[in-house]
Amino acid sequence: MSDNVLVPPDHTAPTAFTRAQLDWLPWLEPLAADALTPRQIASLVDAARVKSPYFRLLARDPDALEARTRTDKDIFYNPDAGLPRAERELAAAATSRSNGCLYCASVHARHAATYSKREEDVQRLLDAGVTADLGERWNAIVAASVALTATPSAFGPEHVDRLRRAGLDDLAISDVIHAAAFFNWANRLMLSLGEPAAPPAP
Amino acid sequence: MPGTDSDVIDALVGIAPGSALDAIRARRPEARAHAQATYRALFTPEALGNVSAQERFAVGTFVAGLHGATAVAAAYAARLAETGAPAGVKDAVEAAIKEARTHGPYGSYPAGPLSREDTAGPIYRVGAATRQALGRRLASAFEHTHMLVFHPRDAAPASLQALLDDGWSTTDVVTLSQIVAFLSFQIRVVIGLRTLAGRP
Numbered sequence: 001m002s003d004n005v006l007v008p009p010d011h012t013a014p015t016a017f018t019r020a021q022l023d024w025l026p027w028l029e030p031l032a033a034d035a036l037t038p039r040q041i042a043s044l045v046d047a048a049r050v051k052s053p054y055f056r057l058l059a060r061d062p063d064a065l066e067a068r069t070r071t072d073k074d075i076f077y078n079p080d081a082g083l084p085r086a087e088r089e090l091a092a093a094a095t096s097r098s099n100g101c102l103y104c105a106s107v108h109a110r111h112a113a114t115y116s117k118r119e120e121d122v123q124r125l126l127d128a129g130v131t132a133d134l135g136e137r138w139n140a141i142v143a144a145s146v147a148l149t150a151t152p153s154a155f156g157p158e159h160v161d162r163l164r165r166a167g168l169d170d171l172a173i174s175d176v177i178h179a180a181a182f183f184n185w186a187n188r189l190m191l192s193l194g195e196p197a198a199p200p201a202p
Numbered sequence: 203m204p205g206t207d208s209d210v211i212d213a214l215v216g217i218a219p220g221s222a223l224d225a226i227r228a229r230r231p232e233a234r235a236h237a238q239a240t241y242r243a244l245f246t247p248e249a250l251g252n253v254s255a256q257e258r259f260a261v262g263t264f265v266a267g268l269h270g271a272t273a274v275a276a277a278y279a280a281r282l283a284e285t286g287a288p289a290g291v292k293d294a295v296e297a298a299i300k301e302a303r304t305h306g307p308y309g310s311y312p313a314g315p316l317s318r319e320d321t322a323g324p325i326y327r328v329g330a331a332t333r334q335a336l337g338r339r340l341a342s343a344f345e346h347t348h349m350l351v352f353h354p355r356d357a358a359p360a361s362l363q364a365l366l367d368d369g370w371s372t373t374d375v376v377t378l379s380q381i382v383a384f385l386s387f388q389i390r391v392v393i394g395l396r397t398l399a400g401r402p
Contacts, residue, residue, distance in 0.1 A: 015314025100355030177394030
């Protein structure tokens with residue numbers, strides 16, 4: 001007897017990139033919150049993630065989930081120099097915009113706007129897309145992220161040179177590479193295991 | 203590819219101990235360690251479950267090949283050979299890469315203002331001879347993998363149902379999805395860091 005996909009409940013699918021809070025509805029059955037093994041609970045890393053159907057679905061392969069999450073946290077939250085948090089989030093948002101992940105873009109555009117306080121520039125990235133003019137430093141980060149997101153990759157020495165001219169040192173450039181690369185991981189899971197939904201009107 | 207315990211990204215980039223990139227990676231020690239831990243979890247796990255080592259490395263070789271990442275693909279192909287995969291399977295993976303290569307990301311958005319950004323591209327169906335050699339389960343995985351690599355915004359429940367119908371359980375699909383998604387990360391880190399190293 002083979003498994004079947006889930007049919008999400010009636011919902012409003014977002015049709016534009018947004019910084020608003022979105023829900024995410026799984027297409028495959030997450031593990032039940034009250035039936036998680038200690039290993040599966042540990043793989044969530046943050047206990048509050050037991051509420052998330054996305055993380056309870058990924059907990060079906062707990063070793064992969066835990067390693068994924070610890071990779072994610074160090075790339076984005078490690079405070080030791082390199083690229084400022086706002087611009088790590090910008091690289092994540094640009095990658096998500098390029099791949100077309102409305103859910104991931106909503107979360108990381110929100111973070112980019114919060115940490116940079118440049119809400120209008122972040123919104124322009126969402127509205128106009130990855131060729132929007134956001135000033136040279138941000139343009140260089142977006143262009144590098146988008147080039148690395150292409151398959152096959154279009155990232156080349158010219159992107160490294162442009163990032164250096166924009167003032168990034170090699171640790172910061174490595175952070176751009178890791179942030180964009182990580183969202184090529186995250187986007188593919190979010191896009192293919194479920195779908196975004198606009199939250200019900202209050 | 204090196205053994206399980208040596209860092210795969212370091213090996214594929216060619217990062218020598220004490221080099222500038224070694225120092226940069228050391229500043230993000232958790233990311234470095236857990237990128238490797240993810241590799242172990244997905245390719246050399248303690249328990250393989252329903253997804254065989256041959257399937258894991260066949261998909262890995264296919265993903266790297268689709269990225270045109272020749273050295274990475276060669277490394278995964280070498281590990282595929284070590285699983286005892288018959289020559290027919292190795293040849294079929296190479297044939298599938300040739301059949302399936304294109305340029306991404308493309309795909310469609312939900313109907314609305316983003317529709318003007320819809321970009322057409324191929325939907326991969328494994329050729330008859332390749333399908334015969336791969337078998338139904340792996341052929342199904344390759345079709346899904348192609349979508350994930352090149353046009354992930356076209357994902358839909360039907361592509362998951364196709365996997366379930368072809369013998370992949372829900373948990374197997376999570377593992378398969380992680381393999382493809384993780385490699386989409388690992389390959390880009392390798393390409394990015396190599397490019398940085400080539401620009402001292």
